Amino acid sequence: MTRASDPTGPMMAADGTPLKTSLNRALRRQKLRALALIAPLLIFILVTFIAPIADMLFRSVENQIVSDTLPRTTEQLAEWDGDSGEIPAPEVFKALYTDIFIAQERKLHTRLGSRLNYELTGVSSLFRKSGRRVEDMGEVYQDQFEDLNDFWKDAETWNALMGSDAWLAAQTKWDGKSDVPQPQFELREEIAGVLPQTAATFEIFADFVQNEDDDNLAKEDPWALVYSALYDDLIAEPDLSGYAGPGSAELLEAMAAASTFETVDYPAAFEKIDKDWHDIEVWQTIQTYSPDFTSGYFLNAVDMKKSPDGAEMRPENEQIYIKLFVRTLIMSLVITGSCILLGYPVAWLLANLPARTANLLMILVLLPFWTSLLVRTSAWKVMLQQQGVVNDTLVWLGLVADDSRLALINNQTGTIIAMTHILLPFMILPLYSVMKTIPPSYLRAAKSLGATNWTAFWRVYFPQSVPGIGAGSILVFILAIGYYITPELVGGTTGTFISNRIAYHISSSLNWGLAAALGAILLALVLGLYWAYDKIVGIDNVKLGG
């Protein structure tokens, strides 16, 4: 029962619980408290940093827009064989008519057009044009119904036919004021059984009028699309004998007349809008990009494209991204290398000069660091351009002829010079803080044991400064790989980086999916290089000071 009586049992705390549990509980409480302390920062980072990045990266595979905008078409199109060489069946065109009609009411069709235009040139105007003219197709039926009987002309009679009695009563009572919500449309039960397509279409129409347009349903005439659906329902000759609600007589009359109506040949009507609708490639593109998620953006980001036969390389004259990735990596390496070459001696001086001189030197290092990036980049323009300070001096000294001034800017040289200067402090500072901790006595000891200056430096001093080089290189390289504004301003055409294309797709072409894919690849590259560095050098060897 007590500790004394059972020495083999678990140790007990004062309150009788096992000591282990009690300790664990105390530890857990401590951990929770620590977590609570960092919680504000953690939540801040999650909300403002991780979540937006994840959201942005997610766009690189997201593709719901096609199936959301053309739900019926994509469903029908799944059965179409793209290799058959035949355009899809008339049902697909009919589904397309319904989809585009609804999409143009919601103003979504041009958006889908620009999305698909990334994959196939010309789709943008195809959708725009079709959106403008799709209404004419439905009006063929609308006119015939309206000519048959005035009953079909009126919003009120339509509502009486389609709406439930309870809703009709509520709608009549509603005074149309915006602060009282409009009673939500409710379908008459009997009608859905007799006219299923009309009922479904009318519900979409009612929902659109009431919820998206905020208009009074009692005053809005139905879309031409509703008439097409009505025609389709009636031509199937439903059993109307059981229906005795409003409009039953008119329905019977219309059903009798419907068989004599002029009909719409959807494939032909779409061809009339634009012959591209009979182009297999358009349909293949829609089919290829029907799924909710796509690898298309990633393929595009590595100069490939999706085709019916799988992924293939883009034509030679459209390949840019791999070239830009390679260029970004190589130039970042060169910049890192020149930062080491230039930064190492400066850091050594900083660490070894007497404090007063070192402080002055430190200020000289930090001063440009505090100056605006744009100012420094523009200053380099003034220095490096052909009529600039450097060239003028060289010409004055007679080193360069006036008519063959050096091209130092708007090319790779310009980017490397300007970026090396801008990133230099990120190399010097970690180097300095590591060198500061190397006792000067080591060098003296090496020399007193007979080492030459070079051996003392190379065998004793340099190995101890490597962690600083590692830290500085990682900093400079990772910063360089994502640099945007400096290459844009001084890089010309040959000195720009992949980030310039990402910026272009974010702000000009609005192809955020491609920008996200390029960004994801860049992020993966950086993480991969970091991992490789850890494996080869070891991240524990990186020191930022101390």
Added chain:
Amino acid sequence: MKLTKTLLASTALTVASGMAFADGHMASEMTIVSWGGAYSNSQQKAYHDPYMEKSGITIINDESSPEGVAKMRAQAEAGNITWDLVDLEAADAIRVCDEGLAMEIDHDEVLAAAPDGTSASDDFGDMIVSDCFIPQIVFSTTFGYRTDQVAEGVEPPKGACDVFDLETYPGKRGLNKQPIANMEWALLCDGVAYEDVYDVLETEEGQDRAFAKLDTIKDQTIFWSSAAEAIQLLADGEVFMSSTYNGRLFSAIEEQGQPIGMAWDWQMFDLDGWVVPADLPEDRLARVMDYLYFATDTQRLADQAKFISYGPARASSAPLVSTHAELGIDMAPHMPTEPSNAENTFVNNYTWWADYRDDLDSKFQAWLTQ
């Protein structure tokens, strides 16, 4: 305990005052987005200042138009529209309209009629290239050249085709780092008739032909990405001639006295104007509409031409264009639409570029990196 109370109290106070500030902000301020520089300045003097005086509303200038489309999309996705009115080029206005980011406008209902009673939509005419777009000015992308670098006895360049003439006009050139206008110029100067340009450019061979023409000057060309850069290249004598916007050239020549001349032939007309972000709250929308009615009337559009050499988009404003507000020079000869400047012109074909921009852009960028 006391500390907690103090903290709570001060937090509550901050939140309350923050909300009060937000309310106050809503009532009397309006954020208008434009291009900055000389252009924003002309809008400030022609529209903003008189409107602020008239209405008591403070107008905040945001110079974000270069990233306007992307930011409008971001704001719409975040559901937090902070902009009230955005100045965009026509091509971008068509984009935001397509994306549902801008509001469609009934021009006759929202805008003032011309003094003679012509309806707004007739007065603007073809300039209304999109239902969301309220045109302000016609500008053109054209060429400027260094007058001091023209060799003696040589006729100064007249227009776009002289860019390709390296023999008569040696030296570096500046061109925009995107295909629009450059492709058209290449074909026009390669002998393609004006009315066939876009048909030719649609074909693979036509594009190759344009690139081949551009190839002849590629290594002599510096490609700029902002109009200010082009002016800087000209002002520093880095290039002999460069394409850029005519208003920027005007201010470099007349206001800063740079030795630059205008070469107008085959200038490309383009439009710039307002779009209203979609889904603005009602009170803000009402204020924007009030501003728009004022700022786009015949007199105001003509007034803007006192400060910058862009043509007003209303037909009825053209006769009212007078002299520069500070320099006192007659503005008409500096307008892109002046008959002697507009002998050969073409208009940016927005719908064509909407289709071909993605395709040609990737080809153009690939061509640049080669």
